[in-house]
Every structure is written in structure tokens, then in C-alpha cells.
Amino acid sequence: MRRVAALAASLALLLAACSQPPERHTATIFAMDTVMELTVYGDESVLEDAQDMIYELESRLSVTGPESEIYALNSGASVDLSDDTAALLDSALQICAMTDGALDITVYPLVMAWGFTTGDYRVPEEDEISGLLENVGYDAVSVTDGAVTAPPGVTLDLGAVAKGWAGDKLAALLAERGVESGLFSLGGNIQAVGNNPDGSPWRVGIRDPFGDSYFAVVQASDAAIVTSGGYERYFQQDGVTYCHIIDPSTGRPAVSGLASVTVIGGQGVLCDGLSTAIYVMGLDRAVDLWRENTGFDIVFVTDSREVYITEGIEDSFSLADGYEDMELKVIRRA
Ligand code: AMP
Ligand code: MG
Numbered sequence: 060m061r062r063v064a065a066l067a068a069s070l071a072l073l074l075a076a077c078s079q080p081p082e083r084h085t086a087t088i089f090a091m092d093t094v095m096e097l098t099v100y101g102d103e104s105v106l107e108d109a110q111d112m113i114y115e116l117e118s119r120l121s122v123t124g125p126e127s128e129i130y131a132l133n134s135g136a137s138v139d140l141s142d143d144t145a146a147l148l149d150s151a152l153q154i155c156a157m158t159d160g161a162l163d164i165t166v167y168p169l170v171m172a173w174g175f176t177t178g179d180y181r182v183p184e185e186d187e188i189s190g191l192l193e194n195v196g197y198d199a200v201s202v203t204d205g206a207v208t209a210p211p212g213v214t215l216d217l218g219a220v221a222k223g224w225a226g227d228k229l230a231a232l233l234a235e236r237g238v239e240s241g242l243f244s245l246g247g248n249i250q251a252v253g254n255n256p257d258g259s260p261w262r263v264g265i266r267d268p269f270g271d272s273y274f275a276v277v278q279a280s281d282a283a284i285v286t287s288g289g290y291e292r293y294f295q296q297d298g299v300t301y302c303h304i305i306d307p308s309t310g311r312p313a314v315s316g317l318a319s320v321t322v323i324g325g326q327g328v329l330c331d332g333l334s335t336a337i338y339v340m341g342l343d344r345a346v347d348l349w350r351e352n353t354g355f356d357i358v359f360v361t362d363s364r365e366v367y368i369t370e371g372i373e374d375s376f377s378l379a380d381g382y383e384d385m386e387l388k389v390i391r392r393a
Contacts, residue, residue, distance in 0.1 A: 223331025
């Protein structure tokens, strides 16, 4: 009888231990030119490995770091790309093609000319812009067996996709290590791994492009939620606002009627590349792109504060308190 009681007591203890939520571990780091908030539930060593992974990616992909593979490529060196960088370059080129060049990983000379890399903002002359555009064109770049071919003068920059790629790799790290819950906020890129430890989906706020708070919330599990917006980096001159996303077809900051674009889907690199591209494309072209493809949904905020969402997130999207008056329209497939 006593043995049964002892067994029951230890079973109760075991059940209590099992129902304890996994411990929350967080870190804030500065990497890839932004502040990142990392949250992992369970094994703390995974949080440390996540940080190392981000720093390693940054050192390999940075366009300015002399140690990086991209820097070496841009300096004209013949570089044996790591498998991972080659895979990212390949994915990025596919998104460039998919968006008909609205994403263009060779647009960097223009980003520099407008001063977005240094903060010394300026409006370049038309001649300078057309001269620089001669070296812009992702379709002249190819990757075969890890070897990159790019014409001399072409500069690669993976800044529009690197954080999304990092999100995918962080999600893979957690899966490999048996961590079921994590949330990574990588400066405008959110990677939600699994669900909240209580089993409910993550609730991710989308920033109001005209203010400092969140205008909407999306519920997401195992998803990337990536926002691009003109408000992230811009300057004003003679009453005109110039944002950091360049339209590769003009060499000028994109003006598409959108204030921000959020892309939600299972693949971080795709969501990141698309959010930048869609900011350039504008609503109508982006809706065509969405209708022709699967694997992502979009939240658009227009310059006139209208909100459009694609139908896949109709049930998981809600306007935040205080924003219920925003006009919300749902875009359907057909
Ligand atoms: P994101 O924050 O992901 O939207 O990426 C924006 C960054 O990508 C900018 O700060 C530029 O460095 C770079 N960029 C700007 N315009 C483009 C473009 N059309 N295609 C690819 N990269 C771009
Ligand atoms: Mg992007």
C-alpha cells in the first residue's frame, strides 16, 4: 500500500514537472546593421548558438566587411563561395527573376550614390544615375556549382534578403536541437518558431508606418513576418521624401503609393526578398504576383492609410486597438 502511495506521489511530481513551461531565455544583440531580440524557450545553449550563427552569417555576407565573401566578390577576387552563401545567392536571384527585377541584388551602387550606406544623403544628377544603372542587372549574375559569374563593375548586396535567410537558419537550428518555441525579431523581420509555449500561436505586431505603435496583429506559427517600409530609412530634401528602397528600373527611391508592405509565409528569405520587391512594385503588380504564386500572404498599407490583406490571413489578422477605423480590404484569388 505504502509503495503504491509513493509511486502515485512520484508520478504526480513527474506530471507537475512535465507541465512546467520551458524556461524563457532572451538576448539583445546588434548585428546586420540592426537591433535583434532573440527569444528561445528551453535549452539556453541554443540561444548562444543562435547568436554565434547570426554573427557568422553577418561576417560572411556583409557588403562592407573586408572578411566577407560578398566583399571579396565585389573586389573582383575569385572566391570559392561557401555552400550556404551560394544557396542564398541562388535563392535571391530566383526572387529577382520572380519579381521581374523589382528586387535586384546588384542595385548597391545606387543605394550608395543616394547616401543610404553612409548617411551623407544626396540627390544624384540624372547623368550619374544613368551611368550607375549600366552596372545594375541581376540577370548578368549566375551561380554554378558554388562559382559566381558576374561582369566586372557589378556589385552584389544581399542586404534585402540576409535577415530572412538568417530567420530560416535560426528556425532550422531550433528544429535540429529539439526546441519547439522561439521568436526572433531581426529588425523588421520576425521569425516565429513553433507556437507560444502555451500552445497558442505567436501574436506579432505590425508597425504603423505613420507612427510608433502597432496598427495590427497577426497570429502566426512557424512563419516569417517581414516588413519593408519607407519609414525605416529616408531623408527629405526640398519637400521631397526619399526612401532607402531603390526602384532598379529608375535608379531612384521607390514611389509606389505604399507606406509599408508585410509579407507572411513559411520561408523567411522569400518573405524578405518579396517585402522589398513589393514595396517597389506597388499594389496592383504585387496582387498579380500573389495570384500567380503560393506560399505567402501580404499586408499592404498605402500612403493614404488604407490597408489591404490577401485572403490567406483573413482569420489571423486584426487591427489593433485604436486602429479599428482604418479601412481594411481583403484581396481574393479570383
Ligand atoms: P529591406 O529592409 O529588406 O527592405 O531591404 C532594404 C535594403 O536593401 C536597402 O537598405 C538597400 O541596402 C537594399 N535595397 C534597396 N533597394 C533594393 C532593391 N530594389 N533590390 C535589392 N536590394 C535593395
Ligand atoms: Mg527585404
